[in-house]
Amino acid sequence: MKANDLRVVKTKKAIYQALTHLLKDKLLTDIKVSELCREASINRGTFYFHYEEVGDVFKEFFEEVIRDLQESYKEPYKHISAVQLKNSAYKNLDPKTVRIFHHVKKFEDFYRIILSDNVSTAYYYMFFDAIRTNFIEDSKIGIYDESKKFVYSYMTNAIIGLIIEWHRNNFDESVDDMNIHLVETLNVLK
Missing domain, CATH: 1.10.10.60 (Homeodomain-like)
Structure with missing residues (x-):
């Protein structure tokens, strides 16, 4: 089949x-x-x-969620040239093109589980690694710098922090509001 x-x-x-x-x-x-x-x-x-076994189901589902997350992460950059992105980092990032929070909303039940207090921190680290990998893959357009690996970890935690805060607020804020929060945060961190 x-x-x-x-x-x-x-x-x-x-x-x-x-x-x-x-x-x-x-x-x-x-x-x-x-x-x-x-x-x-x-x-x-x-x-x-x-x-x-049951663990195989979780692994496959997690990989599917992460693939969708990666596609969502890359969506806004399809509209920005590598030169623009390299020269102005996130200044040209339009909140309307951000898809990460659409992704989180789509898999809200999954995120409620992995961000709950009663699950292993292994979920957090798997999620962290998936987002950080996107920063590393940006090196293909000249952004990633090994000497800034701690900065990228910090930025990864900033994105996850927004998602955690959204979770703590029961996902009450709109996706559009979260997109604006993300762009503002990235511009502060740059």
């Missing part, structure tokens, strides 16, 4: 949703395959056709 087969897509989406629902009340290590199958309305054979 191909990964883009509609049946596979629907099955995996049901499994991801079931896992997200179960993670609201349980640690990943406490979730059993049978419980996940019941929640997703699939049989164990279907589960084992795609995965070996």
